[in-house]
Amino acid sequence: MSIFIDENICNGCKGLPEARCERICPGDLCYRKENTKAAIRDQSACWTCACCVKECPVQAIELRLPFQACSNGASLKAKLKRDKTIWTVWDAGGHQEEFIIQARCLKGD
Amino acid sequence: MSTIRIDTDILIIGGGAAGCFAAVEVHKKSPNCRVVVMEKSQIERSGCLAMGLNAINAYLHSGQTPESYVAYVEREFEGVIRKDLVYTIAQGLNVAVKDVEEMGLPVEKNEDGTYKKRGKRSIRIFGERLKPILAEAVTKTRTQVLNRVVATNFIYNGERICGAFGYGIRDGKFYVVRAKAVIVATGGASGIYRPNNPGEARHLMWYCPWNVGTGYAMGIRAGAEMTSFENRFIALRVKDVHAPTGTIAVGVHSKQINARGEDYLELYYKHLGGNKCLTQHRLLATVEETKAGRGPCYLDTTTLNEADERRLKEDFLSMNPQIILLWASEGMDPRRKPVEIQGTEPFVVGGHCQSGYWIDKERRTTLKGLYAAGEVAGGAPKKYVSGSWVEARIAAMTALEEIKGVSLEDVDGGLVQNEKTRILTPLTKKAGISPLEVRERLQKIMDEYAGGISMNYALHEERLLEARRLLKCLKGRLKDIAAVNNYNLVEALECIDRVDVARVLVEHLIHRKETRWACYQTRLDYPKKEDSRWLTFVNSVYSAETDEIKMIERPV
Numbered sequence: 001m002s003i004f005i006d007e008n009i010c011n012g013c014k015g016l017p018e019a020r021c022e023r024i025c026p027g028d029l030c031y032r033k034e035n036t037k038a039a040i041r042d043q044s045a046c047w048t049c050a051c052c053v054k055e056c057p058v059q060a061i062e063l064r065l066p067f068q069a070c071s072n073g074a075s076l077k078a079k080l081k082r083d084k085t086i087w088t089v090w091d092a093g094g095h096q097e098e099f100i101i102q103a104r105c106l107k108g109d
Numbered sequence: 110m111s112t113i114r115i116d117t118d119i120l121i122i123g124g125g126a127a128g129c130f131a132a133v134e135v136h137k138k139s140p141n142c143r144v145v146v147m148e149k150s151q152i153e154r155s156g157c158l159a160m161g162l163n164a165i166n167a168y169l170h171s172g173q174t175p176e177s178y179v180a181y182v183e184r185e186f187e188g189v190i191r192k193d194l195v196y197t198i199a200q201g202l203n204v205a206v207k208d209v210e211e212m213g214l215p216v217e218k219n220e221d222g223t224y225k226k227r228g229k230r231s232i233r234i235f236g237e238r239l240k241p242i243l244a245e246a247v248t249k250t251r252t253q254v255l256n257r258v259v260a261t262n263f264i265y266n267g268e269r270i271c272g273a274f275g276y277g278i279r280d281g282k283f284y285v286v287r288a289k290a291v292i293v294a295t296g297g298a299s300g301i302y303r304p305n306n307p308g309e310a311r312h313l314m315w316y317c318p319w320n321v322g323t324g325y326a327m328g329i330r331a332g333a334e335m336t337s338f339e340n341r342f343i344a345l346r347v348k349d350v351h352a353p354t355g356t357i358a359v360g361v362h363s364k365q366i367n368a369r370g371e372d373y374l375e376l377y378y379k380h381l382g383g384n385k386c387l388t389q390h391r392l393l394a395t396v397e398e399t400k401a402g403r404g405p406c407y408l409d410t411t412t413l414n415e416a417d418e419r420r421l422k423e424d425f426l427s428m429n430p431q432i433i434l435l436w437a438s439e440g441m442d443p444r445r446k447p448v449e450i451q452g453t454e455p456f457v458v459g460g461h462c463q464s465g466y467w468i469d470k471e472r473r474t475t476l477k478g479l480y481a482a483g484e485v486a487g488g489a490p491k492k493y494v495s496g497s498w499v500e501a502r503i504a505a506m507t508a509l510e511e512i513k514g515v516s517l518e519d520v521d522g523g524l525v526q527n528e529k530t531r532i533l534t535p536l537t538k539k540a541g542i543s544p545l546e547v548r549e550r551l552q553k554i555m556d557e558y559a560g561g562i563s564m565n566y567a568l569h570e571e572r573l574l575e576a577r578r579l580l581k582c583l584k585g586r587l588k589d590i591a592a593v594n595n596y597n598l599v600e601a602l603e604c605i606d607r608v609d610v611a612r613v614l615v616e617h618l619i620h621r622k623e624t625r626w627a628c629y630q631t632r633l634d635y636p637k638k639e640d641s642r643w644l645t646f647v648n649s650v651y652s653a654e655t656d657e658i659k660m661i662e663r664p665v
């Protein structure tokens with residue numbers, strides 16, 4: 001599995017003509033199912049680029065690695081602020097680490 | 110299928126690093142010029158830059174000159190490069206980087222405001238959002254962006270390129286875009302060879318899996334001259350996740366070690382320069398260590414301190430988040446275990462190596478009205494992201510100059526109908542070969558007969574001739590390719606393009622009867638580099654009428 005979409009968190013980007021994850025995926029893999037929750041068309045076509053992970057405003061998507069590459073499990077989420085990205089990584093034991101990384105200069109910096 | 114017709118002055122195909130930059134440059138110089146960007150994905154996150162970057166690999170630090178840059182690239186590529194192209198790139202690197210910094214890209218600096226040196230020719234950036242920053246600069250111009258429209262062929266009247274056809278992935282419509290000039294900037298080609306990771310992880314690869322070489326294929330079909338496809342690129346990367354090793358080796362100075370813990374470059378490959386060897390020899394040495402039973406090979410991260418480790422993770426999050434997951438699954442600590450490295454499958458790219466359109470200094474291709482920039486343009490290796498920007502600027506300026514006095518050409522109705530039929534045919538087949546089947550067949554042929562991973566990248570005549578034969582058969586079967594929906598149709602078209610690229614690649618590999626570049630182009634039957642005969646470019650022109658590929662040699 002490359003991405004995991006938590007249907008309990010996903011709000012389907014209600015009101016938008018295209019879900020945010022659907023709009024952004026460079027491989028055109030995300031879409032909204034009939035129950036309005038997001039899904040991925042083909043896990044094996046995922047680049048694990050995390051673009052959808054970053055784009056989801058409610059952090060419903062986790063980045064994982066395909067089982068063949070990483071059988072212990074681990075997951076990654078991201079939250080975008082205007083000028084930085086906040087990443088949270090969970091390892092196999094549930095231990096958590098956070099990173100706050102500069103991502104752009106705001107005008108007037 | 111309904112048709113959407115758009116007229117413009119300049120059409121840019123591919124809104125990646127080069128395409129976005131070209132659009133901004135045209136606007137700067139000539140705000141009233143009409144520009145259309147046709148992009149298969151969505152320019153905010155598309156192509157090689159979708160995940161972000163943590164370094165700009167081509168930059169001239171103080172004391173370096175365009176001349177010294179050209180000398181470096183020439184040495185790395187064994188004397189076969191287009192010095193005129195590399196020189197013009199080098200001249201523009203620092204200005205292009207400054208432009209992107211001004212768009213909002215954070216760059217690491219010294220106290221005096223100069224960029225901090227990362228490696229000899231690189232700088233460290235906080236580039237997770239590099240692509241959104243470029244896209245935002247484009248939206249500030251009057252450029253019309255066609256997201257989710259994939260270019261399928263040029264509109265070519267036999268004399269000049271007058272635009273391009275595209276397929277709307279979302280709306281299912283057929284696009285006919287007429288232009289006075291076309292800049293192709295679709296990146297390189299992945300998916301030609303069987304990848305490191307099979308099955309469910311098949312797209313866990315280094316290069317962007319949706320840059321499939323369509324820009325090359327369109328040029329090939331129209332008869333553009335191509336160069337140096339045989340100069341394939343094979344990257345030395347972190348095993349399984351393909352994170353760039355430079356972030357570790359250059360960023361925090363880790364050494365390459367073998368399974369015995371030996372500094373193998375120094376110990377066994379001193380004749381190639383040891384730790385100071387060329388990029389291709391780092392890869393060669395790693396392949397040879399494995400053959401000699403001293404693999405796997407690693408980057409020794411166990412000597413890092415805590416601060417370096419943190420910095421390393423931060424750098425990777427801005428460019429290859431996958432490796433963070435790999436470490437997390439192992440207990441979150443690269444200091445506990447060295448990082449295993451391996452070679453990727455071969456790619457056809459003009460940004461690290463030099464496969465692509467044969468262009469002149471002004472970035473004109475051999476087809477009138479068509480210009481090329483970035484990975485799709487040949488002859489100038491090691492251009493990376495900053496060099497792609499410079500090329501985009503040059504191509505944009507040439508196109509702007511040359512559209513003066515040009516008027517839009519009428520598009521022949523027959524051409525439109527033919528292309529519509531060509532791209533729609535897979536959808537009309539009830540039963541047939543699936544894109545997945547074609548892709549796997551192609552990748553198997555290339556892996557086994559044209560020097561893929563399973564052959565340790567090595568090539569020789571008999572196998573290559575078999576590859577030629579099998580690819581011709583495969584091409585014959587493409588008329589039976591079937592697609593069940595729009596998404597699947599794009600995959601089908603990608604397969605058709607990949608086969609066209611692979612056939613040209615194999616002819617180039619057959620033609621160069623020497624070994625010029627380790628692993629990228631190693632001939633078992635001609636193991637020596639022969640300057641007296643082969644200090645030359647291998648080029649090709651395809652003829653759609655005869656289905657033949659004519660080989661041409663051009664002097665360095």
Ligand SMILES: Cc1cc2nc3c(=O)[nH]c(=O)nc-3n(C[C@H](O)[C@H](O)[C@H](O)COP(=O)(O)OP(=O)(O)OC[C@H]3O[C@@H](n4cnc5c(N)ncnc54)[C@H](O)[C@@H]3O)c2cc1C
Binds near residue numbers: 128
């Ligand atoms: C994983 C990775 C890491 C890299 N890291 C670095 C680094 O740290 N530093 C550095 O300097 N360089 C780096 N590079 C190199 C750099 O990213 C490329 O050289 C640069 O992006 C090339 O620009 P381009 O415009 O030619 O290709 P891209 O930026 O890939 O753009 C090509 C565009 O064309 C679009 N496209 C493709 N086919 C079609 C079609 N048929 N119709 C319409 N649109 C199409 C694609 O969707 C994409 O948007 C890296 C490359 C990769 C793959």
Ligand code: SF4
Binds near residue numbers: 009012020058059060
């Ligand atoms: S972006 Fe997030 S909330 Fe919106 S549809 Fe996708 S997963 Fe659901």
Ligand code: SF4
Binds near residue numbers: 002045047052
């Ligand atoms: S991780 Fe990237 S490729 Fe995979 S679904 Fe998300 S956006 Fe698409």
